[in-house]
Amino acid sequence: MTVELNYRQAISRALADELEADPTVVLIGEDVGAAGGAFKATAGLFEQFGPMRVRDTPISEQAIVGAALGAALMGMRPVAEIMFADFAGVCFDQIANQLAKYRYMTGGQARVPVTVRMANGAGAGFAAQHSQPVENWFLNIPGLKIAVPATPADLYGLLRSAIRDDNPVLVFEHKNLFAVKGSLGEGDGMVPLGVADVIRSGRDVTIVATQQMRYRALEAAERLHGGGIEAEVIDPRTLVPFDDATVTKSIERTSRLVVVQEAPVDGSWGASLIARMVTQNWTLFDAPPALVAADATPIPFAAALEAQWLPTVERIVRTVEETVAS
Numbered sequence: 577m578t579v580e581l582n583y584r585q586a587i588s589r590a591l592a593d594e595l596e597a598d599p600t601v602v603l604i605g606e607d608v609g610a611a612g613g614a615f616k617a618t619a620g621l622f623e624q625f626g627p628m629r630v631r632d633t634p635i636s637e638q639a640i641v642g643a644a645l646g647a648a649l650m651g652m653r654p655v656a657e658i659m660f661a662d663f664a665g666v667c668f669d670q671i672a673n674q675l676a677k678y679r680y681m682t683g684g685q686a687r688v689p690v691t692v693r694m695a696n697g698a699g700a701g702f703a704a705q706h707s708q709p710v711e712n713w714f715l716n717i718p719g720l721k722i723a724v725p726a727t728p729a730d731l732y733g734l735l736r737s738a739i740r741d742d743n744p745v746l747v748f749e750h751k752n753l754f755a756v757k758g759s760l761g762e763g764d765g766m767v768p769l770g771v772a773d774v775i776r777s778g779r780d781v782t783i784v785a786t787q788q789m790r791y792r793a794l795e796a797a798e799r800l801h802g803g804g805i806e807a808e809v810i811d812p813r814t815l816v817p818f819d820d821a822t823v824t825k826s827i828e829r830t831s832r833l834v835v836v837q838e839a840p841v842d843g844s845w846g847a848s849l850i851a852r853m854v855t856q857n858w859t860l861f862d863a864p865p866a867l868v869a870a871d872a873t874p875i876p877f878a879a880a881l882e883a884q885w886l887p888t889v890e891r892i893v894r895t896v897e898e899t900v901a902s
Contacts, residue, residue: 594655606640648688672717692744714816722814782833850867
């Protein structure tokens with residue numbers, strides 16, 4: 577039976593289903609218990625599973641991630657919540673030097689099935705220290721998997737896959753999408769890590785976008801359709817592993833690539849994708865790839881300035897038109 581729910585509810589449902597299915601799964605984080613989390617994404621779980629499975633922690637990101645690592649090494653499957661993704665800077669050492677490397681440094685003898693959930697992204701007026709696209713900070717750290725779901729169904733399925741994975745997975749939940757509604761179909765709803773979704777077919781240009789930018793890319797594609805340009809839109813869903821094969825197949829049809837991201841250019845997943853595509857598939861291109869990105873500044877608090885900082889539908893349309901015309 578199909579179930580309608582929003583992005584926030586998809587988090588709670590995925591966590592509840594995994595807590596129910598596996599007694600080794602535990603949820604820890606600041607205010608994840610009776611308070612239901614800062615964004616109410618864990619509401620009801622404390623009442624359903626109790627304080628041994630859903631545990632409030634002190635305001636210490638280092639302690640949250642460190643405890644999750646220790647629990648994983650002792651046979652648990654912890655889900656650690658970092659309230660705002662920006663706070664990953666506080667526990668960067670635990671993530672980059674402990675979670676990411678522990679399995680490698682033990683020669684595969686230790687499993688590290690830790691899922692770290694983080695509220696991510698701009699557009700909701702949380703200003704420079706609470707709005708950053710933090711997923712890009714972790715691209716250069718081997719050993720981590722990175723999920724960036726945009727829809728309730730993808731969030732539900734990727735979160736469940738992350739919890740079941742024997743490696744550390746960072747799941748970024750975009751806080752400007754919490755009210756987005758969608759449906760879960762029949763079956764377990766699992767979405768595998770590393771498989772992109774072609775959400776719109778087209779022949780003239782390939783657009784790759786994640787999370788909030790997925791929706792803007794789709795809106796841009798509809799406007800472009802009115803002008804005779806058919807854009808194919810791809811949501812990679814995970815940044816690590818990245819489904820290069822799906823993007824390559826699309827470029828084989830369209831010969832053009834535009835990447836849209838909610839982040840400045842340098843050190844970003846979009847810049848890395850373009851570099852890989854050009855290096856591996858140079859002969860497929862009829863025009864230089866383009867990257868629609870945010871400005872290289874802190875994220876403004878003022879609503880008008882924040883809206884200007886984020887890539888707009890109009891910028892996407894203009895960039896695609898220029899790419900197709902070149």
